[in-house]
Amino acid sequence: MAGNGFKLILGTPIETTIYPWRILPIRGVMVNAYSILKSRKLSSMRGRGLRKLLGLTDDVELWLDSGGYQFLREGIDPGAYRIAKIYREIDADYYVSLDYPPSPRDSDDIRALKIAKTVSTFMTLKSMLRGKVEEGRLIPVFHLAIGESLRIQLVEYTSNACIAAVGGLIPYFMQRAGKFSRLKALLFLILMRKLWRGKLHALGIASAAVIPLLKLIGVDSGDTQTWRHKAGYGKIIIPGAGERHISKQQVRFGPAKLKGEEIKIYHALLEKASKHLNLTHEMLVESFEARALFNAWMLVEVANNRLGYNGASRPFARLYELAKHYMKLEEAEIEEELRRILYEGVVAGRREEKTVRVEFEANVLPTTEPTSIRAAIDY
Structure with missing residues (x-):
């Protein structure tokens, strides 16, 4: 390793x-x-x-x-x-x-x-x-x-x-x-x-x-x-923002929906992810499997430092x-x-x-x- x-x-x-x-x-x-x-x-x-x-x-x-x-x-x-x-x-x-x-x-x-x-x-x-x-x-x-x-x-x-x-x-x-x-x-x-x-x-x-x-x-x-786990709760991972609910499920805990600048970041990430996974916004809203794949892709990107992300959320x-x-x-x-x-x-x-x-x-x-x-x- x-x-x-x-x-x-x-x-x-x-x-x-x-x-x-x-x-x-x-x-x-x-x-x-x-x-x-x-x-x-x-x-x-x-x-x-x-x-x-x-x-x-x-x-x-x-x-x-x-x-x-x-x-x-x-x-x-x-x-x-x-x-x-x-x-x-x-x-x-x-x-x-x-x-x-x-x-x-x-x-x-x-x-x-x-x-x-x-x-x-x-x-x-x-x-x-x-x-x-x-x-x-x-x-x-x-x-x-x-x-x-x-x-x-x-x-x-x-x-x-x-x-x-x-x-x-x-x-x-x-x-x-x-x-x-x-x-x-x-x-x-x-x-x-x-x-x-x-x-x-x-x-x-x-x-x-x-x-x-x-x-x-x-x-x-x-x-x-x-x-x-996040996908099961209707969430996607947004580096720098944490996790955000995107499905039609009831929000059970944690931050709610995407808002403000987060929406632009999400769409840019989705466009990039779609080149590998053929995902759409509608698929992420409706499908646990689609959210899980998106989240896995996100973790791979972070692990390989392809997003320029270094733990940017305040804590x-x-x-x-x-x-x-x-x-x-x-x-x-x-x-x-x-x-x-x-x-x-x-x-x-x-x-x-x-x-x-x-x-x-x-x-x-x-x-x-x-x-x-x-x-x-x-x-």
């Missing part, structure tokens, strides 16, 4: 009816193990079966994610053995280790336990998938941490992987992690880029707004399903400038700044997130709670 620019990976469910990688220069596609297990069709995906199902040519990488976040939401722990079975049977380019993402609202003890379980599960998968480890295709996952929790992840991963992922940052970019939510994610990404010498992947956050930030920091690749433009500043600092200074903003205050948990955490603890975590991450790994 390094040396070839930022690599955009499009996340997709296996039952998709939209295949932008057949039309656009998409470099990779990601499917998660949760959707594979849920489909109960693993037998048809063995070997190159999943590639055939998705219509992937050999120059498009196939990434398998464990689906750790989806399992977490269901209060299910699939375990390393079940994930290893899927990873052994499906021919993919990269396999993301099973992780247990901490919530921004988790206590230090629970966060340490989840990180510990993520690390120990990677070590188990490493012993079960030795060939993939030797080929550099099993990807460990870092979660936001400082001090001992961060050092343990570095020690265990550095000698066993040449590419690592940073996970669990979606709530931070969605501003669900209290004060300075996005800044916390930014600082951790910069810190990881300085500490991790191999290739670095950002899990789930490669939106149009965040891609310029990842490129500036030097993150090698990132994945996203925003191209589909992200500010993050862009902060990134330039923090990248000049030493690792210890960045970590200290992250420590400061992490412990300025405790964010109160919301009921639905607290319920998920209780289910997770009941089904996944041990009943006693060692405070030290090292103790948790040895538990």
